[in-house]
Amino acid sequence: MSATADDYRWMARALELAERGLFTTTPNPRVGCVIVRDGTIVGEGWHVRAGEPHAEVHALAMAGEQARSATAYVTLEPCSHHGRTPPCADALIKAGVARVVAAMEDPNPLVAGRGLARLRDAGIATVAGVQEHEARELNIGFISRMTRGRPWLRLKAAATLDGKTALNNGVSQWITGDDARRDAHRWRARSCAVLTGIGTVRDDDPQLNVRAIPTERQPLRIIVDARLETPLNAKILDGGRVLVAGAVKDAERIAALQHRGADVLILPNNGGKVDLPALMTELGQRGINEVLAESGFKLNGSLLREGCVDELILYLAPSLAGDDARGLFNLPALSNLADKRELAFRDVRQVGRDLRIVARPV
16 A cells, blocks of 8 residues: 555654654654544654653544544554563554554564564554655664664764864863754753763863753763773762773772762773774663764764764854864874765754754765
């Protein structure tokens, strides 16, 4: 059965609902559901947080008996397995819906087409792939974790128009304006974790929490600190979850950081630094879908060189800092332009007085 124009219309509403869980659903995907009967919405809902009812359950509860013979629009294939909640495919079957339209199949190996197959076996017509691109973008971190075993990492940086992030003396606050910083907090809020390096902790003493916008969930904060030099009075250790990724098994420093409430993970590479790809794999195993890196040019360069960066969010201020200021990325010099790193722009817009560029490595 092929999709209709109305299918795209109702799926757009389901995607709007799914986005309401942007800040709260981790480690689960963001999912919305709309139930339509005779051209009218009779039920709708979205998944709010892990352990609570899924979007389909909320929508079916609102629809009641009107769900019978209706069409359900879901932004992700209904689950077919028992997790913290019962299978949504079974709930749709029990409610007597006649048709289910899914934006995309679930990349979770526990589902991966089985939910739609169960619906078809029960005599329910199914369609998949309606506004799939939008659905994938909404859950790009969940998809990354399910298919690659690691989170989707965004690298956020603020720079002058000549690409400088700080003066040579380390001063960097503030390059961009209030609107850009508020916008950056939205990216923090949707992330499962915010990652920085020991250099940023020492120079700026950041909190790395969400303050500029309302949110009921704070992301995990991660410090890449090979020698476990994080000051015990650092603001980042005050309240909330913190993970320190190091490369040395210094029992005294580990114990001191743990006493301050931090989780310490030792992941050395052959060069005595933190093994960043291994850290990404570990975060995937911990249910982390999206990571926002807010670090200095050294760690920025390392993340790029080691293939950890999936997306760049660059805020460019209408100002110049000069050649002696610090750049964006600590990358090796090139002798051939053919070796430059290619990016594809995803979005370019003005935020307040600054310019925001979202780009992905080609």
